[in-house]
Amino acid sequence: MTFINYVAREINCKIVYYGPGLGGKTTNLKYVYDITNPENKGKLISLATETERTLFFDFLPLDLGQIRGFSTRFHLYTVPGQVFYDASRKLILKGADGIVFVADSQEERLDANLESVSNLQQNLKEQGFELARMPYVLQLNKRDLPNTMPADHLKKLLLVKGEPVFEAVATKGAGVLETLKAIARQVLIELRKSA
Amino acid sequence: MSASQIALSESDFQRIKSVLRAMQQELDSELVLLIHRSGQQIASDGPAVDLDLTSLSSLSAASLAATDGLAQIVGEKEFSVLFQQGRRRSIHISSLDNQFCLVLLFGERVSPGLVRWKVKKASGGLAQMLQEHQRKTGSGDSNSRMFTDDEIEKLFGQ
Numbered sequence: 321m322t323f324i325n326y327v328a329r330e331i332n333c334k335i336v337y338y339g340p341g342l343g344g345k346t347t348n349l350k351y352v353y354d355i356t357n358p359e360n361k362g363k364l365i366s367l368a369t370e371t372e373r374t375l376f377f378d379f380l381p382l383d384l385g386q387i388r389g390f391s392t393r394f395h396l397y398t399v400p401g402q403v404f405y406d407a408s409r410k411l412i413l414k415g416a417d418g419i420v421f422v423a424d425s426q427e428e429r430l431d432a433n434l435e436s437v438s439n440l441q442q443n444l445k446e447q448g449f450e451l452a453r454m455p456y457v458l459q460l461n462k463r464d465l466p467n468t469m470p471a472d473h474l475k476k477l478l479l480v481k482g483e484p485v486f487e488a489v490a491t492k493g494a495g496v497l498e499t500l501k502a503i504a505r506q507v508l509i510e511l512r513k514s515a
Numbered sequence: 516m517s518a519s520q521i522a523l524s525e526s527d528f529q530r531i532k533s534v535l536r537a538m539q540q541e542l543d544s545e546l547v548l549l550i551h552r553s554g555q556q557i558a559s560d561g562p563a564v565d566l567d568l569t570s571l572s573s574l575s576a577a578s579l580a581a582t583d584g585l586a587q588i589v590g591e592k593e594f595s596v597l598f599q600q601g602r603r604r605s606i607h608i609s610s611l612d613n614q615f616c617l618v619l620l621f622g623e624r625v626s627p628g629l630v631r632w633k634v635k636k637a638s639g640g641l642a643q644m645l646q647e648h649q650r651k652t653g654s655g656d657s658n659s660r661m662f663t664d665d666e667i668e669k670l671f672g673q
Contacts, residue, residue: 323555324522327529332555362569367577376577379554381569385670387662392670395554395573411580415519415553501671508670512662514520 321415322511324390332393333507334415335500338440339422340432341373341401344461347490348422349380349396352500355493356382374400377412384504394504401436410443418455418507420499422490423478425460425468433478441480452481455506459499464489521551527648528558534644535560538619538637542630545604546620549641552576552613563620575608575618583610598627609634612642614649 323332337345346366353364362381369375378398383391397416399409413419421440423433441451460474475485484502488495523531535547535558545563550556554576556568579597586594597608607619607630617638619630 321551321553321555322520323551323557324520325528326523327525334553334555363567365570365574376581379570379573381573387666387670395569397554407584408581411577411584414580415551415555505667505671508662508667511520 322417322507328391329389330391330393331387331511332395333417333504333511334395334397335418335420335503335507336413336416337396337398337420337422338409338413338436339401339461340424340429340436341403343401343422343424343429343433343436344488344490345398345401345422346372346374346378348420348459348461348488348496348499349378349398351490351493351496352382352396353380355497360384373402374398375405376400376408387508392504392508394507396500403435406439406443409439410446413440413443414447416454417510418457418503419451420457420459420503421478422459422461422488423474425462425471425474426465427467427469430469430474430477433474437478437480455503455510456480456483457499457503457506458483458485459488459490459495460485461488461490461495463487463494464492521557521649523557523648530644531558531641532560534637534641538633541637542619542621542625542633544619544621544625544630546618548572548575548618548620549611550576550616550618552580552616557615561620566620571618575606576616579608579610579616596631598631600627607631607634609638611638612645615642615645617641 339345360383365379367376380396382394384394397412399412444451460471471487486495486499490496539547539561546561548559550572554573556572559568582594582597595610599606609617611617
């Protein structure tokens with residue numbers, strides 16, 4: 321849900337990072353947090369287990385700067401990727417303005433990627449939304465690992481609607497900001513369409 | 516299509532603020548915070564507005580959503596109130612019109628029962644105001660959302 325406050329001159333948007341467990345969603349947020357100036361970010365909240373698996377969500381509020389005198393505030397959320405946390409994923413998806421799918425490029429995670437994309441579509445449908453009509457970006461993460469699938473092959477299998485695709489190594493920050501900028505750009509363009 | 520939008524004009528914002536302020540003063544609460552169920556902060560009032568309201572909003576919405584999930588598992592439509600009692604401060608989170616939540620932060624001098632009663636009493640008016648706002652179309656200045664491609668690109672160059 322985009323919230324526009326004409327008094328405070330703020331545009332607030334919600335972006336959700338979705339994808340299979342251990343795919344690098346939290347790592348994306350941690351990298352963004354680490355490289356952002358303190359005045360442009362809030363606290364990074366991680367509701368995780370003691371082994372650092374996301375239990376409920378991670379949350380990072382980010383100020384991307386001003387446009388037409390409005391501060392653009394993006395609230396970044398991750399969902400827990402593990403299959404059995406579906407109820408939590410549905411809660412976090414509520415009110416999302418844009419979605420980043422973080423795919424794990426390793427061959428043995430292909431089924432987990434496919435299951436997660438399907439789960440995303442199903443959960444959005446339950447809330448009355450279609451992925452094909454929402455701002456959406458695909459990130460192929462872990463491109464530095466030896467057992468990754470060729471990017472073109474992975475794209476063929478995971479693309480939903482010709483969305484922008486970014487190859488990434490989130491642990492090193494490669495592709496992380498490009499992904500974030502692409503989804504933020506789409507959300508703002510969507511907001512313009514509704515003006 | 517974006518999930519949904521709320522655009523608050525100055526007059527809408529001031530009306531909501533005045534209701535929150537009245538509630539804050541009547542209960543002598545430290546904070547009254549109105550948030551959307553998606554975790555976005557809408558408006559707030561009270562001496563504790565210096566707290567990290569962005570995080571508080573996100574976590575309150577998530578807590579209430581999780582509580583709703585619990586309700587459904589045990590066959591209830593919703594648990595509309597969530598109350599966390601601390602030694603010095605307590606938090607009362609209540610559902611408002613299925614789309615919003617009201618968060619009250621109050622100290623040990625205020626009785627939780629009184630908070631529950633007053634919130635219930637004031638919530639009806641606030642919910643009605645929010646419903647009226649949502650029925651209105653074209654609130655705010657849509658011209659300010661007509662960003663050009665250049666303006667969007669410039670944002671990412673900052």
